[in-house]
Amino acid sequence: MILMGVLLSFGMAGANEKVEVGRFSAGDLSGWESKRFEGDTRYRLIDIDGLSVLKAESQASASGLYKKQRIDLFKTPYLNWRWRIMRRLSKRDELEKSGDDYVARVYVVVSGGWAFWKTRAINYVWSGNQAKGMVWPNAFAGDHAMMMALRDRRDSVAVWYRERRNVLEDLQRLFGERIRYVDAVALMTDSDNGGGQAESLYGDIYFSER
Structure with missing residues (x-):
């Protein structure tokens, strides 16, 4: 009975494999690097309701954080x-520069290596x-980076929303290929093109088997 219990516990522990990418609740930003496009969005860990999260504040700026991490989507596609x-941007046409x-936004990147023109990304955006x-x-x-709206202006300010996307299926649908590996995950809050201010919070990011 004891042996059976041990085997079951191992089976349950491995039943839903999880690969952590952003461990913000642990106060951990190791491995995350900054990418600057125009000005600097301010990213910092803060405590809300006793939990550490990542806060982003943009004032006519565009810089993001990214983490190079190879993810096997055949094992952990979600x-x-x-x-x-916390603060909306004024309404603007996102189809235009x-x-x-x-x-x-949270996005995944598939690197093209030296063939940089083969690099592809999916941006999951608010x-x-x-x-x-909508997808565009x-x-x-252009179509090397596809945008997918998961939230819009009908969703509330100052409310947490949980997201779960099957990246393997999304890549297949948007790029027509069954792509096994993601090479990096990034996030960004930006307001450089239209000006103004944006403020948002990000919780932990991870991939899972289901």
């Missing part, structure tokens, strides 16, 4: 995170003017 916005700002569920090419990168 990307999980939670986010919350002048409106390519997002109060919050949209300011596109309806939830990035205004600057």
Whole structure:
């Protein structure tokens, strides 16, 4: 009976494999690097209700955080995170370069290596003017970086929302390929193109088997 209990416990522990990417609740930013596009969005860990989260504040700026981490989507295809916005951006056309700002976005990157033109990305965004569920090419990168609205202006400010996306299926649908590996995960709050201020919070980010 004891042996059976041990075997069951190992089976249950491995039943849903989890790969951590952002351990913000542990106060851990190790491995995350900054990428600056225009000005600096301020990222810092803060405590809310006794839990550490990542806060982003943008004032006409665009810089993000990214973490190089190879993820096997055949094993852990689901990307999980939670986010919350504290200040909206004014409404703008996100299909145009002048409106390519997002109060919050989490994205995955598939590196093309030396063939940089083969690099692809999916940006899961909190949209300011596109309806939830809409998909469109990035205004600057074209169809190499696809935008997907998971939240829109109908979603509340100062409320946490949990997200879970099957990245393997999303890559297949958007790029027509069954891509096994993701090479990096990034997040960004930006307001450089249209100006203004944006403020958001990000919780832990991880991949899971289901």
